[in-house]
Amino acid sequence: MPRPTPFHPRTAELCTSLAYKEWAGCYAVCRYDTYHDREYYALRHQATLMDATPLYKYEVRGANAVDLLSRVMVRNFAKHKVGRVSYVCWCDRDGKVLDDGTVTKLDEEHFRVTSADPSLAWLERNARGLDVTITDVSREIAALALQGPLSRDMLRPVVGAALDDLAFFRAMPVEYAVAGRKVPGIVTRTGYTGDLGYELWMANDDALLVYDAVMESGAPLGLLPMGLDALDVARVEAGFVLASVEYTSARSAFIEKQKSTPYELAFDWMVQLNRGPFIGQDALVAEKQSGPSRRLVGLEVDWNEFEAIYEGFGLVPHLTTETCRLGVPLYQSGRQVGYATSRTWSPMLKKYLALGTVEASAANVGTKLEIEVTCEYERHLATARVSPMPFFDPERKKA
Amino acid sequence: MARTQWDAIIVGGGHNGLVCAAYLAKAGRKVLVLEKRHLLGGAAVSEELYPGFTYSACSYVVSLLRPWIIRDLELPRFGLDMIPLESSFLPLPDGRSMCRWSDAALTREEVSRFSRKDAESLGDFSMAMSKIGRFVKPIIDSPAPEPASWNPKELVSLLRLGRHFSDATVDQMELRMKLLTMSAVDFLDEWFESEELKSPMSVSGIIGTFLGVRSPGTAYVLLHHYMGEIDGAFRSWGFSRGGTGGVSNAIANSARHFGAEIRTESGIERILLDGDKATGVVLENGDELRANQVISGCDPRRTFFGLVGREHLPEDFATSLSRYRFRGSSGKVNLALDRLPEFSCRPGDAHLRGDIAIAPSIDYLERAYDEAKYGTFSRRPYINIVIPSTVDSTVAPPGKHVMSCFVQYAPYDLAEGPSHWPEKREAFGDTVIDTLEEYIPDIKKIILHRHVLTPWDLEQEYGLTEGNIFHGELTLDQMAFQRPTSGWARYRTPIRNLWLASSGAHPGGGLMGAPGALCAKAMLEARTV
Incomplete structure (x- = not known):
């Protein structure tokens, strides 16, 4: 219970x-x-x-707190000022994402970490030899x-x-x-x-x-x-990935294919490669050079085509008001190139939006893909275009 | 003398013999199963030993029954009905307790009271074990590999196995090596810090073996806990509705449906030989029954030294068979209870619908083993308890309960000799009840009937040599191509037309059915029947 x-x-x-x-x-x-x-x-x-x-919430304290976090996470916290909050992910040694969360610098030697999954053991395992104490304050x-x-x-x-x-x-x-x-x-x-x-x-x-x-x-x-239902719509509009939906933690992946790198999740901006060693660095340096084989993208489903599919059955288009987390395939010219993980109707933008992962070659903004649409138990395809993210980005957010 | 000529006679109506019979009958062969007792199932049996109370006298939970056998033999149609175990409960003498539930979030919650780190590591651990379980599955679902063979077919299957190894990451290779060589406790030490978690987990490494939780090689058996499947869902253990005999009866019904004949109270005196060839069996009543093939569902020693006779065996085979270890180490105490027992550390019943482990610490378990090493039963044994009547109303009258206690260690080889077990039986039972009393203070007041099985009884009554519940220890040196002996792991035996389809053959003991099914498949493939 x-x-x-x-x-x-x-x-x-x-x-x-x-x-x-x-x-x-x-x-x-x-x-x-x-x-x-x-x-x-x-x-x-x-x-x-x-x-x-x-x-999950952890307090990280001590002279080496910044070293621990910079070692575990893909960002370098060395120059962060007190009061700064960072959104960040962390990887295993193969550069596969374990979890994402925030790190808040509360004081010179005091950070608070939030995460989706329990992370105490991971942080402690990597804190050996460092002057740092980690407290689970979840x-x-x-x-x-x-x-x-x-x-x-x-x-x-x-x-x-x-x-x-x-x-x-x-x-x-x-x-x-x-x-x-x-x-x-x-x-x-x-x-x-x-x-x-x-x-x-x-x-x-x-x-x-x-x-x-x-x-x-x-x-x-x-x-x-x-509650969480409204949040789930809002976070897709904002282009935020959800652990266990957009990606599987490397800890719970059964096969390699289920794991993701930060570059595949479009977390490029948070990865800081050129610095002291951190977990997954070698793999990420290599991937930065070769480029990821797939990318997380935002998609906008062509409403006219979507409507036409329903019209073909004598129906008006229907979408659930919640975000749908059932994955569906994405195609390019008839060949599957990826999958959509979250789909939602955006009441603010009046658009049918999706988050998905596609082959890198199909990830450029504007690329025309097809998304599977099931209507009356029949499978159809509708155009879905790779769209810039975030979909919803009001000025007031940062103002 | 009976004149009937059978395609195959199966000696022993245990679950493997029945599975083998069902497969052969399904393939159109004329088969006869001969069971010594009045009940089918061997150690997988339900017995009403006290009016209104059905005991799963020996085997008490089901997990590894192969899903493909369930499908092939249409067992649900013939009565197979499994109820999943909901929890694993560890009462502690100091009033604390830990319950691990089928709900992972709930388990994390309980475990985090002992260690937050352990609660977190549990998910990683079961993920790692499930991945390895996936690797072991094809091994237990097919005949043992023959590593020395140059037969192209053998090489292909070896290569397939090899691929599983080469596909593995370094981490997984490391984990496998550790699992194959370490002790259960050492292995768990690498993952967890709280004794209260490690202790009940470690016991799955010793069940049915004459080893302690700190003995090297016991880590491997932990894996079996993560390979349990019901309905294709991993990691599930279940009760058979109506007792474990329900599984055997479903298999028997399937076999009969496909045309097999099954006779109970038909013990075998010996296997009929013509030179080095089996030609039938001689019943205890003197009847001789002839068959083209004879299949033994009994353990290897009983089969070859008992029913065939050592003098008829090639000497090298007989020698290696004589080295095959049984060393039974466990007993059973079955109880009929007037009401549900109440554990002083945690009242209520929500945590009693799964299994309950009396394994309060690793030292406790190791000490229990120490005593057994020198030929006495543990003064404070490891006990694995289930109360199937909490979820199955067919095994006890309303409000009453049956309690099955698997008890280790009870060494077959008592210091005084195994034949002294009958005079120690009740003292052994008393030890178990005294142990239980430390957790269930009024247990003695609610016992209506007590049924104690020592390793000696398991041998005498159920035909399990030295009381070993797996037809020979399930240690790595007695598995795969070395079960029961090197060169004879493919169900054939040095006696022509005699086959071994029991837990003493690959992939071994437990209510799997795989030896029986794989034996039948091997016979059909070889067109010997």
Whole structure:
């Protein structure tokens, strides 16, 4: 049985759909109402509050903390300033991605790492001989994602005006003003929605206090709690990969083909090769030279063709409102060149979007591919063009 | 003298004999199975030894029954019904406990109470073991390779096996070498830190062998835990509904459906020989039955030294067979209970629907082995408990339960000699109950009936030489092309027209059915029947 997060007493009260799933051993709300539309629109127009506690969280402290992280991850943290947050992935020695997450530099010798899968053993194994301590705080620290265009206005009364100076992918220590007193925590300007937004970190004991304070502050501006279904639509719009959907961790892959390199996942920008040794470096240097054999791409399905397929059956086009994670093949001139992993209708962009992986030669923006469309149990093809990502990228995200 | 001429007579109605019979009957051959007892199944048997309570007297869980045999013999149609085990529970004497569940997330949760690192490593471990399991599967699903042969067919299959090795990454090669050579404990030490996890995991390395969890070579058997399949799903262990005999009965029903004749209470006195050729069998009642081929479902020693006679065997074969080790090391205690037992460390019943291991520490297990080495049963043994009545209402009256306790170590070779087992039987049973009492304080009050099987009983009643549950130790030196002896691992024997289709042949013991099926296939392929 999954365990409840510290926010459960509140979220359970609000979750009228009773739609939960298990996320890293915790109960996680899929949607509060029967449909997640209201949550999605609130995210894009006002703001939403999501329980992100299940993320795995580790505190890395010590004189060699920066050395450990630079050794384990594909980025070099040597020159990072306190308060910087980085999105990063880490690889095995063959350069195959194990996991992705964020690294926040909280102090000169103090980092916080988040990950999708448990990573304590991996970090410790690579910390031998280093002056560093790694603490698993996954169950000691609660997290909320406050995301959406009005998130800043909602959070300001709770943490103070200094919030206005918090830049994109930066962290700041805060004192949450809750029920007439202050409790400490961290706010990072990060998220998984591609929108303006913040993530709020606090001790479990303070979780409900902060939740209530933010809900109270946000209510007049239209704040809603949000579940994973709406998030899943938003993250495809934002072009974010999801571990176990877009890629399989090298730890859980049965065969080599199931593993991915950072270059295959279009993480090129985060890989810093020319520096001291790090895990997977040799393999990544080699791949950088030869180029990856396949690439993660964004795709836009031609709606007219999609509609025509349904029209052929006397139907209007139909898509589920959730992101579909059933993989389907992608073809180029009749030959399979890859597969789409996540597909979703974007209510903001009014487009049918997909994330997929294709042979490198088919990965250039504008390349015309075909995606499998099953209508009335029959298989058809519709054009899907490789599209620039992120699909949805509002100015406010970084402003 | 009966005049009937059979294509094949199968000696022993254990599950392998029945599988062999079913395959031959399905191929249109006229076959007869002769079983000494009144029940079919050999050690895979259900017995109502106390009114209303059905014991899986010997074999108590099913995992390795080959899926292709289930399909070929249409076993579900003939009554095969498996219920998966839901958990693996470890009670500890200090009031703590650990339960590993079929739900991986739940297991991580439990294990992380002992070690967060171990909880994390569990996934990597089962991934690694599953990958190796995939490599071992083709070996147990086909006849043993013959490494010394230059026959092109043999070379092709050797090459195919070789490819599995050459395809492997360095990591996987390393893992295989370690698995083949290390002790279960040393191997697990490389992955985990908490004793509470390693101890119950390590015991799968010693079941049915006369080795300890720290003895080299025991790591390999860990793999079997990750090769268990039910319905093609890896890593699943299950109860046969109605007891383990349900599997045997389903196979027997299939065999009968395909035309096989099966007789119980028909013990064999000896195998009829004409020179170096088997021509039939002589029953205990003196009847002689003739057949073109004779197939033994008994273990190698019973077959060759018992039913054939050492004097009829080539000396080199007899010599190497005499070196084949049995060394039974386990017993069984079956209990009928008035109600569900309550473990003091964890009340309730959710964790009782799988198996329960009395294996509180590695030292405990090693100490249990120490005693056995010098010819006494363990004062505090390893016990593997299942309570199938928690998920199968057919084996006990409502509210009552049957509890099966597999107990190791109980050495066949007592210091006083194996024939002294009958006088020690009840003391052995008492030891088991006293051990259980440390975890289930009122166990003695709820026992309605007790059935104790010592290695001696397993030999005398079930025909398992020296009480070895696998027809000979499943150690690497007695497997594949060396089972039962080098040169005779392909079900044929030095006696013409006599075949070995039992767990004493490749790929060995456990409720797999593979030796029986592979023997039948070999016979049909060779057109000897």
